[in-house]
Amino acid sequence: MIRTALALARAGGLVVVLVAVLGGMALVTATGVIVDSGFRSQPPLRLAGADVVVSARQSIPVEEDLPVALPERAGVPGSLVGAVRAVPGVASAIGDLSFPAAVVNRTNTPSGPTTLGSATPGTPTAATPGRPAADAAGQDGPSPGTAGPDEPSPGTAGHGWASLGLSGRLTAGRPPRAPDEVALRGGRLGARVLVVAGGRPAAYRVTGLVDAPGLYFSDATAAALAGRTSGARAGTVDLVAARAAAGVTPGDLARALRQRLGDRYEIATGRYRADAESPGAAAGRGLLLALPGSIGGISLLIVGFVVGGGLALSINRQRRDLALLRAAGATPRQVRRVVAVQGLAAAVPALVPGAALGYLLAARFGELLVEIGALRADQPLVYGPLPAVAAALALLGGVRVASWAASLRVSRMPVVPGVAGLGEPSRARTNAGLLLILACLVLSSAPLLVRTEAAAIGPATAALLAVIGLALAGPWLVRRAAGALARSRWVARLPGPGWLAVHNCHGHALRTAGEIAALGMVVTLGLSVTLTQTTISEARSRQTSAAMRGLVTITAPGLGGIPHGLLDEVRRLTPAAGMVTTTVVTGPLEFGDNPRLMARPALGLGPDAEGLIDLDVVDGGLGGLTGAAVALDERAGRVGERLEVIMGDGARVEARVVATYRRGLGFGPIVVSRDLAAAHTTTGLDGAILARPAALAPLLARWPGAEVTEVTEGPQAGAASAQTLVNLAVLAVLLAYVLVAVANRLVATTTARRGELDGLRRLGATPRQLRRMLRWEAALIAAGASGSGIVLAAVPLGMLGLGFLWRPVPAGPLWLVPASVLVVGLVVWLAVELPARRIL
Amino acid sequence: MTPVVTLNRVTKRYGDLVALDDVTLAFPRGRFVAVMGPSGSGKSTLLQCAAALDRPTSGTVVMGGTDVGGLSETSRTELRRKHAGFVFQSYNLLPALSVQDNITLPLRLAGVRPDLEWLGELVHRVGLRERLHHKPAELSGGQQQRAAIVRALAARPDVVFADEPTGALDLHSAGQVLDLLRELVDELGQTVVMVTHDPVAATRAHDTLVMADGKVIDVLAAPTSEELAVRLTRLAGEPVT
Structure with a gap:
């Protein structure tokens, strides 16, 4: 049977199938790599010396669906450090802190231990109000494309000295002890540097040089800078990192800790430590899942279309032969098998080169994602074998189904000589x-x-x-x-x-x-x-530009957020409002939302936005945006209602609805109060200041790292434009594939x-x-x-x-x-x- | 009367193979000539050279007073269009076109207005008047071949070349087609050159050329089928009983 099938095959038609499968394989494999990375891609591990990392849960389980990842850091009580230390098998444990920190020089350009970013005024960077979702961790930073692969996001670059024991070594000098001392990589011992840490600019002396990225302060200073000495987060740490005693494996230690601490905490070993370290990155890679999902349907359809078309062409060319085969006593089923064998024979040689092409395509795609800020440069795509295997199975299955469908009519042709007509559509x-x-x-x-x-x-x-x-x-x-x-x-x-x-x-x-x-x-x-x-x-953008008409945006992408005090100084010159971008999780608010829980970027605005930002308010007013308050799209709720909102760090809040507005397309269906947003972001800093134009230059000269842009965007714009770009790029590849396939088919038809x-x-x-x-x-x-x-x-x-x-x-x-x-x-x-x- | 096509010392080689070996021949107007011979004797090559479908390796072919040898592909096509019609074993009707459109296709390609009276007569004669708007696939083999004959004659060519026109037909249909070709010659004064391996078919012709090894070895005038069969069997080297 196989021999007959191959003997009957005409090269022309099958070449079309081969090309179709080759391209399809590349597309599906590349999509698979993106999806795979959406589950597994991680930034490099900072606390490499830790065997087990204990942190708060950074996801909300959803019934029958993927859990919702929480991008903002949720702290754990400082007492947990002692509790972990007391567990048998733990050799040592420290409480780790991460907070915004960046070295700036006097020339108004942030410059980290090495150069942090080349953001210039007017350049829309990741810290404009509409940041790409991958960055929505509150880790405002220079666009990931401009940071070196080894540079931490400035939103989380500051740490306490205790953390260095697990991330690196002191190479020269001594640990920082006084509040104005710092240790870093690549500086000069004894030099005085200007550092904006925890939103506070101050001069520090370099007392130590280390071989790990980031800025290290004395533990007490770090706690103060991270805002853990007072307020809602007093006494908390980001996570507890433990080293196992000699002879205890990380797995054993994790089991022991789970037994002692219960289910309240995430206990991570191996590569999961990186997720515990950077919840923002873990949540951001979820975007990778959404991206191919939005266009995956189209791409599968197109691959099926092209492969099916190639098979139909190949079968049509063999109509006469297949009719003869029937006349010679083959059953319709046997004819269909002949066709299937031919299809598979043409598909199999295309699988391996197609997969190779797919990995190359995925790499190009990764570069694009980094370029547009949808993926952190230090968070590479994962190239596992699974996407290629899945793609091969999908395509072979597709070829099998397509050849069955395409051969159905031919195989049932009555055995009458010379009926091979032109084919009437049914x-x-x-x-x-x-x-x-x-x-x-x-x-x-x-x-x-x-x-x-x-x-x-x-x-x-x-x-x-x-x-x-x-x-x-x-x-x-x-x-x-x-x-x-x-x-x-x-x-x-x-x-x-x-x-x-x-x-x-x-x-x-x-x-x-x-x-x-x-x-x-x-x-x-x-x-x-x-x-x-x-x-x-x-x-x-019509809605957002109408809402923000005549305003300028002040951002500080290299500092991880707007430093404290800057907003007050700007206000002395001109009306201004602070703005936080965060992630909130709610039930469905608008048509098309996930019916259970939906995470989305949201803007945090305060009462100072009243009269400055025009959301086209229907009822209530932005002046009420203090404490646990939200404003909603007019179709999502009414003033006076209460709404349960889960903040980006997992805190559940019962918020009052204080205003409803019409510009939901530009600003999303929910705007939260700035107080609420800031209390539940990793950095705790404003993402941007919106202000009426004024002579801001002299002011900003005193605030290195801050810059003014004319760009005004809503919270949806960044994520949406990343998605748009990716969709368009995928579409371009897909359509090019179709064009090549059709051209190939036309050539085959013409030659035949x-x-x-x-x-x-x-x-x-x-x-x-x-x-x-x-x-x-x-x-x-x-x-x-x-x-x-x-x-x-x-x-x-x-x-x-x-x-x-x-x-x-x-x-x-x-x-x-x-x-x-x-x-x-x-x-x-x-x-x-x-x-x-x-x-x- | 001037011959419609003359071949003067025509040789055609395909690599080492000599398909036509120094053939000199003239096809007279108004005759039905059959070309016979065993497989590989060169009869198809003769037809292709005589019909200006192919160029001879040496020698000259003159069609309608023009030497074919020096002409480009396009000029040869135009020459053929004017002077020759073709009938093939496999009919060569375009499946996408109706019978009528198939018949007028060569005229369209030549940019010539069809002579409706002439076409009407031809269609009537071959009995396809009711079938003009059908697709070829809806016709029997004999009907398709008759449509192809009308097509070959549509431009009133000097000569119709027929390559095994009955090869794909049953005995009855083949008889009809041969009768038709003979009628066209006798009643309408056409000229037909037909390659065939069927002695019965050849008996309908006025003259029969017998070929072997690239040469015309015999010209028989109105032979009987028995005579032809004997002649051919001897050529094939088998004893005659």
Whole structure:
């Protein structure tokens, strides 16, 4: 059977399958690496000397779903250090603290132990109000792309001297003892440096040099700088790190600790220590899970589409042979097996190179994620074997299913010689396709009813459905359209080549429709995904810029947050409001939210925002944003209600709703009070100051590290724009894959038409006429693809524009429309012209 | 009367193989000529050279007063379009086109307005008037070949070349097709050159050329099928009983 299958196989069709599987393998593997990293990617371990790390729980379990990760540090009582020390098997234990700390020089540029960042005024960095979600740990820092891989985020660079015992060694000098002493890496002993630590700028003397990243203060100083000597966090530490006694394995020690301390704490060993050390990084990598999820459906669909198309082409070429096989006594099942074996034979050689390509693609992708700030530079992607294995299984399964589906009709062909006709599309297929296209129109009206970001899923899904519908109903549509064209007077008067081309498209509707649907998909998806994103971000930025009109933003990305005192000084010059960006976890607040618990970035504003930031308040006022208070989107609740909110560090708060507002698209459905937000972030510092423009330069000259930008963004913008960029990058790769696959298919089809072309030559067609005929066909295919693609994208995008921008046109760049037509035309022309020149 | 096609000392080689060996020949107008011979005798090569589908290695082929040898591919196509029609064993009808569109295809390619009266007569003669708007797949083999014959004659060529036109047909359909070809010659004054390996088919022709080893070894005028069978069997080297 296998021998028969391989003997029957025609190289052309199977090469198309091979290429499709190769590309599919690369895409799925790369997506898999991202997902895998979403679970496992970690920054380097700081407390490498610790065997076990005890910390607060930094996640909320959710029934039947992934736990919600908490990015902000939740402390543990200082008494826990003693409790851990008392457990048998513990050799030593320390309470570890991390707090914002950065060395600045006098030239208004933060410069850490080495250069911390090259942020210049006007550059939107990670510390603008809308920070990328990976950074939402409150670890405001220079954009991860600009920090060295070994540099800690300035939001958590400060530690007590006790921690050094587990992270590194003193290489010169002596430990810091006085409150104005510091030890660091790469400085000069005895030098005086200006350090902003815990939001307080002060001069320190370097007394010791160490070989670990970060700044080390005496333990008492560290506790004071980290805000653990008074207030809500008095006496707490971030985590307890323990060393095991000789002969005790970390596993044993962890078991002993769990027994003694119970389930209240996270007890981490091995690589999980890094998660306990940086909850922000652990929560931030969750974004990696969300990214491919948003476009994974499209990519699987596309891979299936392309692989299925290649198989269909291969089968169509063998129709006659397969019919003969049936005539020779093969059962339909055997015929299907022949087809399946051929498909797998073409797929298997593509698996390994495809996987290799996938890992390369993932690496490029990782670079992109770091560049846009969605991934920390010190948190590399994880390259395990699992994604490749999963991708191989998925693709082999896909090929198996696709070959079964594609061979169903051929295998059931009656055993009558010479019936191998041109293939009529089945009625059911056409109806299903037309129904899907109709359903897409209904779905795309979602933005008219709901104006939240989730509503954009409507048009995006609609475009997907429309593409599937086009693939199904395509042959029938092409037959109708080309038939009408063929009967028209205009075509009847065309010279031979054009006339023939129209008739060929009509007669070979199945083939033509396959090409048109695949290329139409490129146009539809390209336009709808891109313009949906631009439309929503346009709508969002319209809201935020209206809300923050005439304000400037002051940030201090290199310092881990706005230093204490700066806001007061700015206020003396001009109206100003402090702003915290944090993460809050709530029940569902808007359409499309997770029905159980939903973590999202949120802005923390105080009463000083009243009259400065215009959220288009419907009821109540921002003046009430003190203590446990929140403001909500008008559709999410009413003033006076109470709302349970889980803060970024896991603290549960019963908050009063003090205001409702309309600008939910720009600011998200919830804004929390600044007091509340600051009390539950890792740094405890403001992320930014919003102020009316004034002569701020002299002031800022006295505050090194602080800078002014004109950029005004809501909390959603950063995460959303990272996601947008990633989506667009993935989409670009996907569409390029489709284009290559379709081009490959066109080349194979054109080459396979040699017999037909020879026949035409004998009937008196000159090579020039045949080339002209092929060009006409290419033009018809390109026109059909562009036309149907644009129409299918236009309806959802029109609705989206109406819903979000009050006009039936999406936000630009509208040059994408002619550009996509041009690309499709160019690909078709090349894929037809080059083989035509070779065979004619 | 001038011959429609003349071959003067034509030799065609494929590598070491001599497919046509110094053949000189003229196809007269208004005759139905059959070309016979065992496999590999060069009959198909003769047809291809005579029809200007291929260029001879040496010698000259003159069609419609033009020497084919010096012409480009495109010029040869245009020459063929004007002077020759073709009928193939496998019909070569385009499945995507209706019978009518198939028939007029060469005219369209030549950019010539179809002579409707002439086409009407041909279609009537081959009995396809009711089938003009069907697709080839909906026709029987005999009907398809008859449509192909109308197509070959649509431009009123000087000569129709037929390569095993009955090879794929059953006895009855083959008989109809041969009758038709003979009629076209006798009643409409056409010229037909037909390659065949079927002695029965060859008996419908006016003359039969017998080929062996790239040479024309015999020209028989209206032979009987028995005569032809004997002649051919002897060529194949088998004893005759």
